[in-house]
Amino acid sequence: MTTDPSSTIVACRICESAKITPVLDLGRQALANSLRRERADTLPTYPLIICRCDECGTIQLTETVAPEILFMDYVWVTGTSEGARDYSRVFCERLVSRCRAGPLFVIEIASNDGTFLKRFVERGDRVLGVDPAQNIAAMAERDGVRTLPEFFGLEVAKGIVERSGEADAVFARNVIPHVANANDVVAGMAHCLKADGTGAIEFHRADVILEELHYDSIYHEHLYFHSLHSIGRLLSRVGLTPFDVTTSPISGGSFVVYFSKIKRPRTPAFTAAVRAEDALGTGRPEPWQEFAQRCERHRKMLRSLVEAKKAEGKRIIGYGASARSSTMLNYCGIDSRLLDVIVDRAPLKHDAYTPGTNVLIVPPDRAFDLKPDVILLLAWNFRDEIFAQIRAEHGWRGQVIMPLPGDPTVVDFE
Ligand SMILES: [Zn+2]
Numbered sequence: 001m002t003t004d005p006s007s008t009i010v011a012c013r014i015c016e017s018a019k020i021t022p023v024l025d026l027g028r029q030a031l032a033n034s035l036r037r038e039r040a041d042t043l044p045t046y047p048l049i050i051c052r053c054d055e056c057g058t059i060q061l062t063e064t065v066a067p068e069i070l071f072m073d074y075v076w077v078t079g080t081s082e083g084a085r086d087y088s089r090v091f092c093e094r095l096v097s098r099c100r101a102g103p104l105f106v107i108e109i110a111s112n113d114g115t116f117l118k119r120f121v122e123r124g125d126r127v128l129g130v131d132p133a134q135n136i137a138a139m140a141e142r143d144g145v146r147t148l149p150e151f152f153g154l155e156v157a158k159g160i161v162e163r164s165g166e167a168d169a170v171f172a173r174n175v176i177p178h179v180a181n182a183n184d185v186v187a188g189m190a191h192c193l194k195a196d197g198t199g200a201i202e203f204h205r206a207d208v209i210l211e212e213l214h215y216d217s218i219y220h221e222h223l224y225f226h227s228l229h230s231i232g233r234l235l236s237r238v239g240l241t242p243f244d245v246t247t248s249p250i251s252g253g254s255f256v257v258y259f260s261k262i263k264r265p266r267t268p269a270f271t272a273a274v275r276a277e278d279a280l281g282t283g284r285p286e287p288w289q290e291f292a293q294r295c296e297r298h299r300k301m302l303r304s305l306v307e308a309k310k311a312e313g314k315r316i317i318g319y320g321a322s323a324r325s326s327t328m329l330n331y332c333g334i335d336s337r338l339l340d341v342i343v344d345r346a347p348l349k350h351d352a353y354t355p356g357t358n359v360l361i362v363p364p365d366r367a368f369d370l371k372p373d374v375i376l377l378l379a380w381n382f383r384d385e386i387f388a389q390i391r392a393e394h395g396w397r398g399q400v401i402m403p404l405p406g407d408p409t410v411v412d413f414e
Contacts, residue, residue: 006046006065013064013180013223014234017055021285022062024215024292025049026331031070032219032323035352035361043355048327050218050225056233057283059206059225061218064180067132067151070221083385084115087250091202092119094246095169098198098258104168107160107192109152109185110175112136114145121145128164130156153181157188167192171200174251177224182234190238190261199240199259201231207282208253212405215295215331216324217251227282228255228274235259245270252381252405295331302408303332305401309374310338314399317372318342319386320379321349321361328378328403329357336360339376343367368394375413376401387413 011018030043049062096104104125108117111129113136120127121144129147131137137149150156170192172185179185193199204217206227217225224230232242235257243264248254255273281287309316318325318334321344329335335357342359344350349361377400379386390396390413400411 004066005044005069006063008047008062009060009064012053012056012058013060014058014182014230015053015056017053019054020051020060020062021054023050023052023059023288024218024295026215026218026327029219029327029330030355031065032221032326032355033070034355035321035349036355037352039353039358045356046220048218048220052285052288054285056230057227058230058233059288061220061223063220064223065220067179083249083382087248088116088119091116091173091248091256092123094256095171095198095200095258096120096123098200098244099169100196105165107167107170109170109172109189110178111140111145111147114140114143114147116171116173117145118143128160128167130160151179152188153184154187154191157191160192166194166197168194168197169199170197171202173202174204174254176201176231176234177203177226178221180223182224183237186234186240187238190240193240193261195261197260200256201235201259202248202250202254202256203231204251205247205253205255206230207277207280210282210287210291211280212252213291213294213298214252214404215291215298216328216404219323219327221323228257228270228277229283231255231257243267243270245273249381298404298407299332302328302401302403303334305408305410306332306334306338306376309399309401314373315340315370316374316376317367317370318359318376318378320344320377320382321346321354321359322379324381325378326355326357329354329359334376340370340372341367342378364389364394368396372396372398374399374401376403378403380404 026048028045029048030045047063051062106120106125106127108129111131117127130152132151134149137147140147170189203226206225240259241263242257242259244258244267246256318339321342336359339359341362343364344361400413402409
């Protein structure tokens with residue numbers, strides 16, 4: 001059996017309306033996580049365009065790349081970021097405080113290497129992870145986190161309930177925006193959850209993307225740019241009701257929405273967040289058209305800034321070879337002619353080249369041996385963590401270009 005590598009939607013993935021309007025075109029790009037071992041390897045490219053559904057307002061990509069191509073040997077591993085490990089404790093406490101007392105049965109959708117489920121294991125809870133990346137699911141198993149190597153949906157959920165029963169808590173962090181058939185995933189979550197159980201969905205919030213110009217979060221894996229409104233609509237289709245929200249620093253600004261089958265009273269935090277979203281106009285078309293114009297302006301500013309440093313004879317390196325940095329580099333046309341190398345701490349990425357822009361990825365020591373003058377902080381949402389590491393381990397001085405949030409800025413780093 002062969003699958004089409006990609007297809008263009010003709011209707012909204014959530015409500016099936018044919019009224020969809022393009023918002024921003026980032027050009028054809030290679031898959032953001034398709035790092036290459038050989039510089040000469042060529043990669044297929046796919047259109048990278050976001051559109052807005054006129055009917056339900058959901059912001060989404062026009063192109064769906066087959067998940068078999070996107071996710072099978074996924075290189076991002078949650079545990080490699082210290083920030084993610086710290087945050088997993090906070091996430092666990094917050095979810096547990098919204099569940100019944102006593103040991104829980106907890107299911108995580110797209111559980112990656114099990115970093116978050118480990119916090120529940122430490123409490124004595126029974127856990128089950130589901131993750132389609134076989135190499136990473138196997139790593140989690142070795143670490144004692146039971147993990148099913150599958151794409152989660154209603155059918156998989158039925159099998160889980162038959163074998164292991166219903167869950168007290170089910171959560172999905174940064175996965176609902178990544179699956180084309182989001183309706184099927186939330187249907188599966190609803191099926192797994194006990195009547196008095198608590199669900200949680202974490203997602204990069206559209207209001208922050210809009211305000212702070214996070215166009216770098218647009219890549220083929222990220223199919224939806226959700227707001228509280230669009231998540232609420234998605235959940236209500238399968239009889240789930242959101243009742244509370246917390247914020248997290250993940251992705252540079254995320255929401256965790258808590259929901260249940262039984263209607264619970266909406267918390268003041270939830271009501272206030274919905275009002276704030278309304279005031280910003282996340283659900284209206286005009287702010288998104290304006291977003292597209294601001295992105296275009298940002299691209300020119302950032303490119304000129306990096307080119308000017310290069311023209312002064314400065315040695316420039318990038319920091320952070322993530323999916324997000326791939327979009328930014330490709331959209332802004334910043335490649336191996338401008339950047340000597342890109343630093344990344346994940347060993348799986350070392351000695352590979354960035355897709356479309358051909359920059360060699362190296363560990364921090366090798367990059368600082370080159371005595372760079374300027375760092376382009378591509379992983380700008382990990383700013384504090386990265387600055388602390390550079391101070392502690394490299395004693396480096398120079399200039400840091402902060403591409404986002406908002407307009408690019410230059411920081412003197414001493
Ligand atoms: Zn729609």
